[in-house]
Amino acid sequence: MPDLYMKKCRCPYCLKETETKRVLSRHIRVDKTDRDGMIHYKGSNVYYYEPVQCTHCRFLFHDTFGKLTTDVRETIATTILPSLPVLPFASTERTADQALQLYKLCLYTAQITRQKDAIQAMLGVRIAWLYRLLENREQELLWTERTVLKYEALYAAYLDPIQAGIPEETLLLRLADLYAVLDRTADARKWYSVIFQSTDVSERIKKEAREHWELYREQHDL
């Protein structure tokens, strides 16, 4: 595993330092990027190594997890930890299937510990992408559908980027792109239009949105 190394990180539950495998940044090689932001890697897949299982307490987490409240810590101790499996591959080289298992457990702990919706949605997108890699179109669409609903709820309750955990323009582009992935033309058109007509969205995001919408129209003969 020449392109992997052990990275130290702090477990948000037991607060001890644990180690997890990561891809060395100088070895990261991008093959291509899909319309919705999924990166295809030539070497080791960076996505596989994002979820972390603490080697001390077996809690599963992602780097984006925030601080855990006292009542959440109690729930983890009494109901979560006893049911979490110790996954041997969590500390070794991972396959897409193994990464998928880790992401699902990570999403579960994110829900239980009430992580921001943006974090839960991001984990959902990663799961959809892993199913794309595995060429399981049915599961990919199912997880994309779930995630897009999460992002829509997030947009409906949007106050500011810090509270939401995602910039508003990024959220808008995510919504439009995910509906494009789902081949839902009316919804994709609606969200791309919001971007085109907004005075707050940056030129960079508008340019990306225009490219994505053009590509969608070409592919769907619109």
Ligand SMILES: [Zn+2]
């Ligand atoms: Zn721990």
